[in-house]
Amino acid sequence: MNLDDLLPIAREAVAIGHRIVLERAPRSVVAKGERDMVTDVDLAVEDAVRAFLSRETPGIGVLGEEHGRSGPADDALWWALDPVDGTANLARGIPLCAVSLGLVAGRRGVLAAIDAPFLGVAYSAVEGGGAFVDDERIRASAVDDLSEAVISIGDFARGEGAEAKNGVRMALLSRLGARAQRIRMIGTAAIDLAWVAQGRLDASIILANMPWDTLAGVLLVREAGGVVVDLDDTEHTADSATTIAVCAGLRPEVLRILHESQVDARR
Numbered sequence: 001m002n003l004d005d006l007l008p009i010a011r012e013a014v015a016i017g018h019r020i021v022l023e024r025a026p027r028s029v030v031a032k033g034e035r036d037m038v039t040d041v042d043l044a045v046e047d048a049v050r051a052f053l054s055r056e057t058p059g060i061g062v063l064g065e066e067h068g069r070s071g072p073a074d075d076a077l078w079w080a081l082d083p084v085d086g087t088a089n090l091a092r093g094i095p096l097c098a099v100s101l102g103l104v105a106g107r108r109g110v111l112a113a114i115d116a117p118f119l120g121v122a123y124s125a126v127e128g129g130g131a132f133v134d135d136e137r138i139r140a141s142a143v144d145d146l147s148e149a150v151i152s153i154g155d156f157a158r159g160e161g162a163e164a165k166n167g168v169r170m171a172l173l174s175r176l177g178a179r180a181q182r183i184r185m186i187g188t189a190a191i192d193l194a195w196v197a198q199g200r201l202d203a204s205i206i207l208a209n210m211p212w213d214t215l216a217g218v219l220l221v222r223e224a225g226g227v228v229v230d231l232d233d234t235e236h237t238a239d240s241a242t243t244i245a246v247c248a249g250l251r252p253e254v255l256r257i258l259h260e261s262q263v264d265a266r267r
Contacts, residue, residue, distance in 0.1 A: 001057070003103070003111050003126045009056045010101050010113035011124055016052055017045040017083060017099030021090070021117040029091050039091055042066055045083035045099060053079055060103075065212045078104050080238075082212040086188030095119065098190040102216030107237040112216035112223075114190050123194045123220055131197045131223035140226035141199040144249025151176055151254075152184045152192045154206035154243075167265035169207060175257050175264075189243065193217025196245045197224035203246040203254050207231075211238045221245045231258060 026039035046066045053062055054071060057079070061071035064081040079101060084090055086097030095118030103111035110127040123138075125131040131138050143149050153173065157165035177183050184201070186192055190213065192204035197220035206214065209230075218228045218236055226247050230240040233255055246254050 003129075006057065006103060006111055007113070007124060007126055009053070010103065010111055011122065013049050013052055013056075014099040014101050014113045014115035014122065016048050018115045018117040018122070020045050020048060021084065021097070021099070026091050037087055037091060038066060039084070039087060041090065042084045042087055046081065049081055049083060049099070049101070053081075063211060065210070075106060080104055080109075080211040080215045082190065085190040085213055086186075089187045094187070096186055096188055096191055098188055098194070100190040100212065100216045102211075102219060104211070104215055104238060107239055109215040109219035112219040114194050114216050114220065116191060116194070119191075123197070125197075125220045125223040127219065127223070129223065131220045133194075133198060138198045138224050140197060140221060140224045141202045141247040142249060143202045143247055146176075146179050146250060146253050147181060149180045149202040149250055150182045150184065150200075151180050151203045151205065152186050152195070152201050154189060154192070154204070154208060155185070155187065157208065164265070165207065168261050171261035171264035172205065172207075172258065175261055179257075189213040190217050193221055193228075193243075193245050196226055196247070197221045199224075199247075203244070203250055205254070205258065206243040206245075209236075209240045209243045214243045218243065218245065227251050229255075231255075 026041045028040045062079045082100040085100045090097045098116045101113045102109045112125045114123040195201040228236040228245045231242045
């Protein structure tokens, strides 16, 4: 199968998740780490999407947030699945969550499908083919002045080393808050990145990187004309430490402020 053959499969996979999320409210919420949780809906979506992908693409392995790796271990091509990105939102009835599925070749996303069930929109992209919401092509923002920018920040760190990591986040909030038009914390990397691709946000700064959270959205941003890099301004991959998605005109200034925030946090 080529990527164009795999795109309808990816779209149907996230549509399966869409239906489950809308059909059932979470009945159980279980802690799986410090301030981290999983609901019965997350598990139901992952089980259903995995079963579908194993039937439709048995030669492609799956890395999912809740059940880890399954299927062929060949890293030439693999699915990265977040069954519900924004679980904390879902558990509280906040309608900002998404089913995110990326196809990864080696360490880079080549196909993306993201469905935001409560917003009624689905995003998709194939490498080299542009980014779309439903069937409408989308493009990243053309903003090049930070004072006009709306920027989302990822969640705060948890666990060991969180205090130092969150020092950078606090410094970043202070610097951006003084200069950007607005700062937002949405609580789902998939929607953050989809909205950068759509031009609703001008940048999304996620100072962490889990492949199931980011790889689909990263491709959307790139195919919409945006830029996604690691903290050192190298190209974002599955191995990156951070996920910095930004419209091209803000890239230098956003990275400069990030580096200044790191210096602030060490003082």
